[in-house]
Amino acid sequence: DADVTQTPRNRITKTGKRIMLECSQTKGHDRMYWYRQDPGLGLRLIYYSFDVKDINKGEISDGYSVSRQAQAKFSLSLESAIPNQTALYFCATSGGSTDTQYFGPGTRLTVL
């Protein structure tokens, strides 16, 4: 079984809809991250969390919100989706003193 899972894997929605992307991990890591990937732009950090009570904005948090429901669960919401939020979204986790992050399989989101 995968250590980091994301649901859904693909989603097509319309402008103005509310969307939630979910991430779960079984690695026991305390830190969790949400990124988006656009062609030619690498991975950009949206939000990150050190533990259930700690949520921090990344470089592109506008238009997004997150919830850390438990140590193993971190969800990303788009309150009112817009077409330029069409992208590949990754969740990642990290633990201990290492910088290494482990990625989920990604969610491909299309906003029409």
Added chain:
Amino acid sequence: EDKVVQSPLSLVVHEGDTVTLNCSYEVTNFRSLLWYKQEKKAPTFLFMLTSSGIEKKSGRLSSILDKKELFSILNITATQTGDSAVYLCAVGLIQGAQKLVFGQGTRLTINP
């Protein structure tokens, strides 16, 4: 602003060739440099480097860091078609946040 730049952005070679991928960075509070391989979806971890001049090696892949000149290279010898992927470089920062700043990636295509 923290910045990570990879070159080339795209590279096409023949099977059996040796390739060198470059990653340069301008960041405050450098702690580590990481390389990831991204095939279909999720980036998978290759190496983490923290000290200058010490080569990390895994099979046909190797990497080295130069903290004075602020760059790293990833070498792949005797390339195979399975090496075709996007290679991502990321820098870890000392900020208590353990965030990664990613480069744009290098798309490597190995032709048979």
